[in-house]
Amino acid sequence: MILEDLKINIESLEQRSIYRIEGDLVIDSIELDIGNCPLLKPLSINIEYVLQKRELFVTGRVRTTLECQCSRCLEPAVIEINGQIEAVYRPSEELKSLKREEVLEKLENVVYYFDPVIDLFERVHEAVVVEVPQKPLCKPDCKGLCPYCGENLNEHPEHRCNQLEDFLLEARMSLFKELRRGG
Ligand SMILES: [Zn+2]
Ligand SMILES: [Zn+2]
Incomplete structure (x- = not known):
């Protein structure tokens, strides 16, 4: 009905x-x-x-x-x-x-x-x-998104982030500059 x-x-x-x-x-x-x-x-x-x-x-x-x-x-x-x-x-x-x-x-x-x-x-x-979870998931082991570039990690489990590498490189560079300035 x-x-x-x-x-x-x-x-x-x-x-x-x-x-x-x-x-x-x-x-x-x-x-x-x-x-x-x-x-x-x-x-x-x-x-x-x-x-x-x-x-x-x-x-x-x-x-x-x-x-x-x-x-x-x-x-x-x-x-x-x-x-x-x-x-x-x-x-x-x-x-x-x-x-x-x-x-x-x-x-x-x-x-x-x-x-x-x-x-x-x-x-x-x-x-x-009350039946809808606070944080709904597409599947219990959803891997989420890459926090640096937003790539879907379920679709690309092998993802190695270029942006993360850039980010680390930049961080290393600025640390290096800091050290030089300090020394
Ligand atoms: Zn998901
Ligand atoms: Zn990424």
Whole structure:
């Protein structure tokens, strides 16, 4: 099934009924702090939610494969996403009756809603974000780029850097001059 969005209206739900959203969301990229990452596979969603009094309990899974930039060589890195969703939505009025410490304590996985229309995409996005490593790699042993000239060392493992040699030569020359000046 193709899902247009993940918005649900709490007011339209029956108490204690289990609702399910299953399908692929119609997006082809996802915005992360490392940039906008294209999806190589559909964003597959499997969410269950239950309303109990005015609290909405949400659990689910998110799967996809996305492409981002390797943090060493800047080539594409393919990341498998197998994320979990676990959240409780509570009405925002409850927030006022809590002490500050309680708010902080309960912050994890608790979301306060103002509007009865809730967009579960925010939880999906979070579940994807935590699955993406801080420094994504195109392969575990990526050799990265030559720090002197930027040559890709995966493609040119034999690379001996001319610029490094120039750099060393220059360093040697200036050392030599220093020594002469000193002596
Ligand atoms: Zn790489
Ligand atoms: Zn080089």
